[in-house]
Amino acid sequence: MDPNFRGDTDHHDGTSDATPGGYSKQRRPGELVFTFFLLGASVVLLNEAFGISGFGKLSAPGTVPVVTAAIMVVCMLIVGAQTVRLPKVAGETLARDILPWRVLAFVAFLVAYALAVRPLGFLPTTALFLVFGIRLLGRGWVFSAGVGLGALICIWIVFRIVFTVLMPAGIVPEAELVQLIRNLFGGAR
Amino acid sequence: MDAFLAFATVLMQPQLLALVALGTFAGIYIGAIPGLSVTMAVSILISFTFSWSVYPALALMVGIYMGGVYGGARTAILLNIPGAPSAIATALDGYPMAKRGEAGQAIGVSTVMSVIGGFVGIAVLAVAAPLVSDFALRFQPRDYMFLAVLGILLVGSLSTGSLVKGIFAGALGVAIGAVGRDPLTFTPRFTFDLSLLNGGISFIAVMIGMFGVSEALLQLHHVDKKAIRQKVGRIIPSWKVVRKHLPLSMQTSTIGVTIGALPGTGGDIAALMAYDHAKRVTKNPETPFGEGAMEGLVAPETANNAAVGGAFVPMMTLGIPGDAVTAIMIGALFIHGLNPGPMLMIDRPEMFWFIVGALTFANIFLLIFGLTGIRLFTKLVEMPRAVLISLILILSIVGAYAVNNAITDVYWMLGFGVLGYFMRHYGYPLGPVILGVILSRLLDDNWRRAIITAREDWGRFFDGVFSSPLSSVLLAAVVFIFLSHTPPWKWAKARLFASRIK
Numbered sequence: 001m002d003p004n005f006r007g008d009t010d011h012h013d014g015t016s017d018a019t020p021g022g023y024s025k026q027r028r029p030g031e032l033v034f035t036f037f038l039l040g041a042s043v044v045l046l047n048e049a050f051g052i053s054g055f056g057k058l059s060a061p062g063t064v065p066v067v068t069a070a071i072m073v074v075c076m077l078i079v080g081a082q083t084v085r086l087p088k089v090a091g092e093t094l095a096r097d098i099l100p101w102r103v104l105a106f107v108a109f110l111v112a113y114a115l116a117v118r119p120l121g122f123l124p125t126t127a128l129f130l131v132f133g134i135r136l137l138g139r140g141w142v143f144s145a146g147v148g149l150g151a152l153i154c155i156w157i158v159f160r161i162v163f164t165v166l167m168p169a170g171i172v173p174e175a176e177l178v179q180l181i182r183n184l185f186g187g188a189r
Numbered sequence: 190m191d192a193f194l195a196f197a198t199v200l201m202q203p204q205l206l207a208l209v210a211l212g213t214f215a216g217i218y219i220g221a222i223p224g225l226s227v228t229m230a231v232s233i234l235i236s237f238t239f240s241w242s243v244y245p246a247l248a249l250m251v252g253i254y255m256g257g258v259y260g261g262a263r264t265a266i267l268l269n270i271p272g273a274p275s276a277i278a279t280a281l282d283g284y285p286m287a288k289r290g291e292a293g294q295a296i297g298v299s300t301v302m303s304v305i306g307g308f309v310g311i312a313v314l315a316v317a318a319p320l321v322s323d324f325a326l327r328f329q330p331r332d333y334m335f336l337a338v339l340g341i342l343l344v345g346s347l348s349t350g351s352l353v354k355g356i357f358a359g360a361l362g363v364a365i366g367a368v369g370r371d372p373l374t375f376t377p378r379f380t381f382d383l384s385l386l387n388g389g390i391s392f393i394a395v396m397i398g399m400f401g402v403s404e405a406l407l408q409l410h411h412v413d414k415k416a417i418r419q420k421v422g423r424i425i426p427s428w429k430v431v432r433k434h435l436p437l438s439m440q441t442s443t444i445g446v447t448i449g450a451l452p453g454t455g456g457d458i459a460a461l462m463a464y465d466h467a468k469r470v471t472k473n474p475e476t477p478f479g480e481g482a483m484e485g486l487v488a489p490e491t492a493n494n495a496a497v498g499g500a501f502v503p504m505m506t507l508g509i510p511g512d513a514v515t516a517i518m519i520g521a522l523f524i525h526g527l528n529p530g531p532m533l534m535i536d537r538p539e540m541f542w543f544i545v546g547a548l549t550f551a552n553i554f555l556l557i558f559g560l561t562g563i564r565l566f567t568k569l570v571e572m573p574r575a576v577l578i579s580l581i582l583i584l585s586i587v588g589a590y591a592v593n594n595a596i597t598d599v600y601w602m603l604g605f606g607v608l609g610y611f612m613r614h615y616g617y618p619l620g621p622v623i624l625g626v627i628l629s630r631l632l633d634d635n636w637r638r639a640i641i642t643a644r645e646d647w648g649r650f651f652d653g654v655f656s657s658p659l660s661s662v663l664l665a666a667v668v669f670i671f672l673s674h675t676p677p678w679k680w681a682k683a684r685l686f687a688s689r690i691k
Contacts, residue, residue: 022616024351031615038357045364045379052378058645059637061371064629065378068363075357082353098614102409107607110402110582114599117586130579137412137575147576155583165237165591 121170212252220260227257282485300559306491310498340452362625402606445492449499455512463492
């Protein structure tokens with residue numbers, strides 16, 4: 001099979017392990033930085049692995065971590081040496097093909113969500129995330145609010161009531177709400 | 190008799206039968222909707238079903254797995270967008286068929302062939318697993334170690350990508366799996382003196398990040414892509430068409446089940462290999478490959494569903510996952526207090542036969558749901574990506590949080606999601622990472638057992654390896670994978686093929 005075959009006509013994003021992204025003979029924007037980041041991280045891991053138990057015994061708890069981190073370093077050295085020599089892909093830019101503003105915005109949304117979910121609670125944070133997320137992806141405010149809030153109600157009923165997953169309640173009196181729903185369906189006694 | 194009763198558990202308990210049906214139905218749509226993958230769905234599902242008992246949880250997962258592997262074919266045929274990785278090869282000939290106005294026939298044939306492939310896979314699982322399991326009792330710790338290494342290496346080796354990147358991904362997974370206190374000596378490993386890391390990193394957070402968040406972020410590139418829908422006619426294929434392609438389907442099912450049974454490699458690789466095989470063996474297709482050849486549809490569709498049964502063989506008998514989905518299922522079994530491996534087959538044979546039964550019924554439901562409901566399908570699949578992506582991200586967060594009720598797991602998930610996103614862009618396979626995480630403990634424990642048995646002596650260790658045919662074969666396989674990617678080997682192979690062509 002052609003090593004540059006990706007099964008999809010318009011992108012090199014790595015849709016599956018059978019056809020990982022990237023190009024075999026060219027370097028994508030940011031690829032070199034990512035390679036050096038992984039190399040650096042591997043070196044840090046190797047250094048940490050050496051400190052686990054030294055080399056006293058082959059069966060020591062540090063042996064597998066040292067070997068693993070060493071393999072990572074060697075692999076990244078090989079990948080780095082190969083990547084440096086590759087020509088850049090013509091016509092691709094970091095801002096358009098790797099990190100478009102939508103991806104950056106959603107990552108920021110996700111971090112904000114993780115920070116806000118405890119103090120604010122699952123319901124208001126998720127409502128904000130869904131409505132703003134759908135709006136950000138080009139839908140109108142009415143559609144975003146309608147679908148976002150509708151989806152939130154479905155998610156909440158399925159996960160809170162059916163799967164009994166407890167998400168942070170925050171400022172919303174969730175327990176009282178659940179009780180109210182139970183009373184509605186079970187009939188007040 | 191016990192085996193039969195366990196096999197029929199699904200049939201005897203309406204709740205389980207309903208869960209298999211629901212799973213298969215949901216799986217078809219999960220597989221079909223681009224951006225939702227089976228691996229993602231099963232990894233998110235673990236966190237919601239861990240409070241259930243093991244049978245209902247497995248029934249749902251098995252259904253989703255079976256349906257999801259097939260579901261991708263429908264979008265590949267109708268929209269030229271493979272809904273799941275295993276349907277990449279299906280689009281090559283499926284979509285041209287749909288453009289010719291044969292979408293209905295393409296869907297019908299792909300359904301029937303998927304079911305045939307599925308049954309071949311299940312039959313091989315039912316026959317081979319008990320034999321492998323008996324054999325596995327004779328495995329030495331070093332054999333398990335080599336098998337784990339083999340599993341991690343195979344994905345990188347058989348895919349179209351770089352082996353070095355595959356090895357890196359596998360090693361990264363092993364390192365992630367090693368974070369925390371060593372279970373034998375309680376020594377902290379990769380903890381950087383942070384108490385937060387003493388308990389290790391939740392593998393569910395890693396999985397959801399790698400397969401859920403990274404995929405959702407990747408889909409942000411395609412929000413504006415419009416799909417061109419094709420008309421669908423008669424779906425149920427004629428017996429003549431099915432009979433004509435039966436011989437090829439048996440060959441590609443065999444490829445599928447074999448690739449599936451190899452540790453680490455699953456339906457996506459099986460489908461591409463089967464497609465390649467079909468191209469080689471079909472001398473005179475009615476329509477050329479790439480322009481709507483029926484053989485190009487039959488081959489990947491039988492192979493990817495046959496790989497499902499195959500992937501359960503190493504999972505149930507050795508505790509080594511056959512692919513990324515079975516890696517996650519092993520995680521699910523761990524959560525339910527079960528330890529997959531040869532002892533599970535001896536102690537809890539009913540668990541194995543239950544899975545075989547669930548797979549069989551899932552395959553029957555696949556036939557029913559695959560040949561019906563096409564109108565509902567076209568509506569659901571065209572769900573706006575703006576809604577879909579936001580929903581996947583919320584489900585990922587809820588899933589990562591739900592297992593330990595810890596916000597730290599959500600941070601890990603986000604971190605691994607971003608890492609996975611870049612890895613996908615730059616050609617690093619993600620399957621080996623998950624395999625590495627799941628196999629890290631097995632690899633470490635068995636290495637230590639093997640080297641302690643050899644009294645910490647390399648000479649004794651290799652004596653043991655070379656005096657055992659199994660260990661020698663496994664070591665040779667590991668060495669072969671490395672050698673087959675070196676320049677001298679490639680040069681020799683090119684010369685060999687060149688001389689054959691002459």
